[in-house]
Amino acid sequence: MKPEKSEVAWKWGLWSHVFWYVLTNVAQVVLWxxxxxxxxxxxxxxxxxxxxxxxxxxxxxxTRPTLGSS
Incomplete structure (x- = not known):
């Protein structure tokens, strides 16, 4: 059974995704x-x-599960 992700891990994962999405697409628009x-x-x-x-x-x-809930 996998341990649940911490709140910090959820936030870091999302903000990392947003950061790379913005950076990569801005670079593509600049190239264009x-x-x-x-x-x-x-x-x-x-x-x-x-x-x-x-x-x-x-x-x-x-919609992520909260820690401690079943």
């Missing part, structure tokens, strides 16, 4: 603006696809 502004906004694919995963992570965070 500087290298290919006249081409279709290709960072959209990453923003939407990864955003879906981030949405699931946020939902899991909000």
């Amino acid at each position: 603006v500087t290298l290919t502004p006249d081409i279709f906004f290709w960072p959209l694919y990453s923003i939407l696809a990864w955003g879906i995963g981030l949405g699931f992570h946020i939902r899991a965070f909000r």
